[in-house]
Amino acid sequence: MTSQPTATVPSPAIADAEPRIRVRGLGKHYGALEVFKNIDFDVGPREIVAIVGPSGCGKTTLLRCIDGLLPHDAGEIMVGNERVTEPIAGVAMVFQHFGLFPWKTVTENVAYGLRMAGAPKAEIERKVPEFIKLVGLAGFEKAFPYQMSGGMQQRCGLARALAIEPNVLLMDEPFAAVDAQTREILQFELLRIWEERPTAMIFVTHSIEEAVLLGHRVIVLKGRPSSIHENIVIDLPEPRTRETLQLPRFAELRERVWSTLMREAREAEFVLER
Amino acid sequence: MHHALRRHAPFWLSIFAGLAIWEVAGRSTSAAFMVPFTTTLVRLWQLVVSGGFFTALLDSSELFLTGFVLAVAVGLPVGLLLARVRILRVGVEPYIMTLYATPMVALIPFILSMMGFGFAPKVLVVFLFAVFPVLYNTVEGARSIKPELIEVAKSFRSSEWALWREVMLPYTLPYTMTGVRQAIGRALVGMIAAEFFLSSTGLGQLIMIASQNFDTGGVFASILIIGLIGVGLMRLGLMLEQHFARWRQ
Numbered sequence: 007m008t009s010q011p012t013a014t015v016p017s018p019a020i021a022d023a024e025p026r027i028r029v030r031g032l033g034k035h036y037g038a039l040e041v042f043k044n045i046d047f048d049v050g051p052r053e054i055v056a057i058v059g060p061s062g063c064g065k066t067t068l069l070r071c072i073d074g075l076l077p078h079d080a081g082e083i084m085v086g087n088e089r090v091t092e093p094i095a096g097v098a099m100v101f102q103h104f105g106l107f108p109w110k111t112v113t114e115n116v117a118y119g120l121r122m123a124g125a126p127k128a129e130i131e132r133k134v135p136e137f138i139k140l141v142g143l144a145g146f147e148k149a150f151p152y153q154m155s156g157g158m159q160q161r162c163g164l165a166r167a168l169a170i171e172p173n174v175l176l177m178d179e180p181f182a183a184v185d186a187q188t189r190e191i192l193q194f195e196l197l198r199i200w201e202e203r204p205t206a207m208i209f210v211t212h213s214i215e216e217a218v219l220l221g222h223r224v225i226v227l228k229g230r231p232s233s234i235h236e237n238i239v240i241d242l243p244e245p246r247t248r249e250t251l252q253l254p255r256f257a258e259l260r261e262r263v264w265s266t267l268m269r270e271a272r273e274a275e276f277v278l279e280r
Numbered sequence: 281m282h283h284a285l286r287r288h289a290p291f292w293l294s295i296f297a298g299l300a301i302w303e304v305a306g307r308s309t310s311a312a313f314m315v316p317f318t319t320t321l322v323r324l325w326q327l328v329v330s331g332g333f334f335t336a337l338l339d340s341s342e343l344f345l346t347g348f349v350l351a352v353a354v355g356l357p358v359g360l361l362l363a364r365v366r367i368l369r370v371g372v373e374p375y376i377m378t379l380y381a382t383p384m385v386a387l388i389p390f391i392l393s394m395m396g397f398g399f400a401p402k403v404l405v406v407f408l409f410a411v412f413p414v415l416y417n418t419v420e421g422a423r424s425i426k427p428e429l430i431e432v433a434k435s436f437r438s439s440e441w442a443l444w445r446e447v448m449l450p451y452t453l454p455y456t457m458t459g460v461r462q463a464i465g466r467a468l469v470g471m472i473a474a475e476f477f478l479s480s481t482g483l484g485q486l487i488m489i490a491s492q493n494f495d496t497g498g499v500f501a502s503i504l505i506i507g508l509i510g511v512g513l514m515r516l517g518l519m520l521e522q523h524f525a526r527w528r529q
Contacts, residue, residue, distance in 0.1 A: 073435055075431060075434055075435055093434055093435050093436070093437050094437075095437065098435075098436075099432075099435045101428065101431075101432065103428050105428055105429065105431070105432035107429065107432075107446075107447065107450070108527045108528070109450045109451070109526075109527040110450075110527075118436060118446070119436045121446075122433075122436040122437055122438050122442060122446075123436075123437065150526075150527050151527075152527065152528075170436075
């Protein structure tokens with residue numbers, strides 16, 4: 007239980023700008039079950055905030071509230087100057103289950119978000135190949151999801167989200183359904199793409215390593231109902247690369263998040279569901 | 281070449297054997313009950329030459345297509361609507377299930393007394409035979425859509441209309457096509473039943489007249505044609521089904 011001075015220092019990524027996302031006093035129930043309460047945090051316009059927590063802590067629910075897919079019961083969510091009550095423009099989500107339309111090709115899937123946003127045809131025809139190339143799917147334009155590996159499918163899901171050029175990206179355990187090697191590759195691909203096109207990003211994961219590698223800050227959700235237990239600044243040099251994983255500071259931060267999380271997780275493992 | 285021959289040989293052998301049995305059985309039975317295959321072909325040719333056959337075919341096609349197209353045009357959108365609006369589905373489902381399970385032939389006397397002998401009541405019979413498999417399969421298909429895909433559409437701010445067009449319809453079409461394939465067979469039964477029991481026209485009339493005239497060759501020729509049309513339409517249905525299901529592994 008060492009107190010880390012970094013915990014209160016604002017992240018350099020947000021120090022100089024208005025937050026893009028502002029979450030205040032957020033609470034959510036499912037009937038009698040209170041999922042989370044008193045959630046407060048900001049995300050800067052060029053900041054990646056990773057959210058970790060034990061299974062069932064409501065991190066995915068929290069992300070769906072921020073996307074406006076689920077209503078919240080208390081508090082408020084602001085994206086820019088807009089109060090979130092339903093999905094809003096400029097926010098895109100990447101799903102754990104990929105969420106590709108199986109009857110659409112890569113091109114048609116990537117075009118989907120743009121078409122829903124009412125983009126003109128010429129713009130769609132220009133942008134879709136650009137984003138397919140950005141995520142490394144050039145040559146697979148006509149492939150259907152069932153023909154592709156999980157990694158390729160998630161690249162497609164990422165391209166679909168990026169194509170609408172969102173200023174907020176919501177990542178719902180996007181690499182949880184792919185194998186370990188692919189996951190590592192995709193993490194660095196995501197970092198490369200983010201360097202090229204930085205946005206505000208909330209990255210929900212249950213991998214501590216992934217959270218520390220990608221996040222400028224890591225938020226640890228804990229308890230039932232869950233709330234923010236810690237908000238840890240990840241002061242690792244940028245850009246993050248494979249070398250980042252070798253830094254002593256990386257190991258330190260990973261241990262820090264791990265010890266915060268595991269104390270609770272051990273207890274949670276042996277709690278019977280009500 | 282050799283392979284193809286070997287693969288198709290049982291099929292053609294079976295057809296040949298079937299026709300041979302028909303021929304032999306026909307020749308050794310009274311012509312009042314049954315005629316051989318060759319006689320059937322000759323009678324068919326006479327019907328074609330006299331023009332009676334094509335008039336009948338055209339009449340039947342008109343009836344079949346009108347009833348069938350109406351069944352798909354109603355069954356598909358109503359099916360999607362029922363899948364999307366729970367309260368409607370719960371209310372309507374018992375009626376659909378009952379009607380689907382009811383042998384439609386039983387309704388024909390009722391339709392006759394309500395609507396008489398025109399074209400419309402016959403279309404209604406074909407429609408009733410065909411609509412339920414389309415409707416039922418559409419509802420079941422649309423209900424099995426993954427909620428995740430609806431969520432994706434919502435996340436990308438899809439309108440309700442775009443949700444139907446881009447997600448529900450393409451997802452459901454393969455299921456609907458399974459219903460369409462079943463509906464083709466049932467519509468054909470409905471067509472003949474309507475032509476028998478309501479005003480007599482088309483291929484149904486051809487059979488009736490031939491039967492009344494003890495023209496067994498004419499009866500067999502008509503049945504042969506209806507059977508072949510049925511096989512062709514089933515094939516078409518299967519192709520449609522496969523076309524719309526390309527994206528399913």
